Amino acid sequence: MDFADYLAARDSLAGAGAVLTWLLGALGAVLIAAGILEFAGRGERLVRMLPARILPAVTLAVQAAGFLLLAWFHLEVRRTVPLTMPGTDQVLARYALPLWIEGEKLYFWALWFGVFALIVHRRQPAFRPAVDLAWGVLLLLALALTNPFTDPLPRFHQEVVMYRDALLxxxxxxxxxxxxxxxxxxxxxYNSAYMWIHPPLLFVAYAALLVSFLASIPPLLGRGGSLHSGLAYGYARLGYLLLTVGLLIGYPWTREAWKDQPWWWDPKINMTLVMWVLYTAFLHAHLYRHRPGMARLAAGLGVVSFLALIFTYVTTYVIPGVHSYQ
Amino acid sequence: MGGYDFFLIRATIGLLAGLGVLSLYGTAYSFLASQADRHWHMTPAYSQYLDRMDGMAFPLVVGLLVAMTLCIPKRIIPRDVLLRFSAAIVVLAAGLGAVRGAGTALAFLMALSMILQVAVVAAVLFRPDTLRFERHGLVAQLGSALLHLGFVVFVFDLVILYESRWHIGVFWLATLLMVVGTALSFYAPEIGARTARKPPDGGCPDRA
Incomplete structure (x- = not known):
């Protein structure tokens, strides 16, 4: 175990991460300002300016740089703190930490939302203000609530420190x-194959479903038309597919990891079922959108489904259970 | 027959909504219970909660299975005998339930659903003219048929094979069917457009 190297890597991440945090914070604030200005109808000149045109690409590039920095730190963890047989140098196992644990989850979600936002920018420019605003808010939330750089993987760090103390x-x-x-x-x-598949599928799904949510708001308010409902459906079907695969893949993991622990009516599982049922209803309602009142009902379901998604995400941190991070 | 379809759709939506409300109730109950005792999920009260939730969910799950079993034959059974066929299924399941227990009745419903759904998938591939679908096109119909087959296999696996050594293997089969079915169903227009052959003269491609 090379604990000094591990601590040095942690400090390097925190140092570079502090710069990235300020940069991403500023970019997030500019995205919010650009979104508000465009909503207010003052965005015509703004979007023609070169900095505004490259803002989304720059933001996504900086987010991706942050992700690569996290990947570097995870590789350093693998190198510096293997689990060894006490009293010997024999390595029992090395960590393969996924890039979406602890404070990295919201950042990963924001990164994928950035990818979808860039696609929407290119294909549906009329929808740019809403996407910019949401992107900025999500980015600032990820940095303010669960910054993955300033205190990297605090729970994992506690475990490593406990191991080092036991060895000493x-x-x-x-x-x-x-x-x-x-x-x-x-x-x-940490090294479970399911951990490398189940959560990322869900976070990419959440990012797609956030686009769907934003596109559902105008039809619910009686504005927008087929462009919005088409966008809402397009991203909902992608999100729903990934969500369903991700949830299904979670099932064998529950059998393997929780064994005989009762998990079926756990609050997180309950809310996941609510969310999935609501999205199922939304997609079915969309099929009948040409009938009177159905377009607005579908839009309403798109909004309510996403609120259920937020509640599902928060449930993990608020209500104790087998799927809780409390 | 539109009324029959509409009734089944409304019943399915109602049962799914019921499961959603039950799950919401479970979440709220868990929240309130955890306020009184943070570790309540490690106490006997949690087992009682699980039993109560199972009890409330059971009729909804049975209802969904019945609705699913009645929904599948509409694709292949001639319309003039569909109602009689559906009534016969319900009577037979109820009779089996009374004589051999609810488990046998459910197993009968699920086995019947699987056989019928396999027949639907085969018909989509080889005799599509004998089927009645809301959606048109091979990709969309195949997607819908595979998705429903996957769902039927999934429920059968969860209810009947839960303790079996085949459980996880069958689960992956069901997952594959559902994922491929959903993808084909959702992206039928795009897949159809890509797989449609362009005529040599550069005219309009065939519609899938």
Missing amino acids: AGNPMEQVQVLEMLYGRLAGF
Whole structure:
């Protein structure tokens, strides 16, 4: 174990991350301002200016740079803090930390929303203000609530520190106990193949469903037309497909990881079912959108479904259960 | 027959909405219980909550299975005998339930659903003219048929094969069917446009 190298990597991430945080914060604020100005009808000249035209691409590039920085840190974790047999240098396992754990989740969501926002910018320019505004807000939320750079992976860091302390204390019994616990976390959670598939599918789905939500608002208010409902449906079907695959892939993981623990009526699972049912209803309602009143009903379902998605995401942090991060 | 379809759609939506409301109730109940005791999910009260939720969900799940079993034959059974066929299924399932228990009745419904749905998939591929679908085009119909087959296999696997060593293998099969079915169903226009052959003279491509 090379704990000093690990701490140095952590400090480097925090240092470079502080610069990135300010840069991304400024870009997020500019996106919000641009969105508001365009909504206010003063965006015509703004969007013709070169900086405004390249703003989305620059923002996404900086977000991607932050993601690469996180990837570098994860590789350093793999290199510097392997789990070793106490008293020897024999490596038992190395961490393969996914890039969407702890504070990185919201950042990953914002990154994928940036990808979709850039596509919307190019294909549906009329929808740019709403996307800019939402992108800026999501980016600032990711930096303010769960900044992945300033205190990288605090829970994982606690585990590594506990392991280092156990090794320094020199008590073989304690070392074995800590090692068993950490190995269980490594095999069942961090390095699990499901961890590399289940969460990212859901976060990409959430990003697509955020676009769908934004496109559902104008038809609900009686504005917008087929462009908005088409956009809402287009991103909802992508999000729903990824959501369904992601949720299904979570099932064998529950069997493997939670074994006999009752999980079926867990609050997070309950809310996920509510969200999935609502999106199913939204997609079916869209099929009948040409009937009187159905377009607005579909738009309403698109908005309510996304509110259920937010509630599902928050449930994990608010209500204790087997799927809780509390 | 439009009334029959519409009734089934409304019943399915109502049952799904019921499951949604039940899940919402479960979340609210969990929240309130956790306010009183943060570790309540490790107490006997949690087991009682699970039993109660199972009990409330059971009729909704049975209702969904019945609706699904009645929904599938409409694609292949001639319309003039569909109502009698559906009534016979319900009576037979109820009889089996009374004599051999609810488990046997559910297994009968699910096995019947699977057989009928496999027949639908085969008909989509080989005898599409014998089927009645809301949507047109091979890709959309195949997607819909595979999605429903996947769902039927998924429910059968969850209810009947839960303790079996085949459970996870069948689960992956159901997942594959549902994912491919959903993708084909959602992206039928795009896939149809891409797979349509362009005539050599550069005219309009065939519609899928």
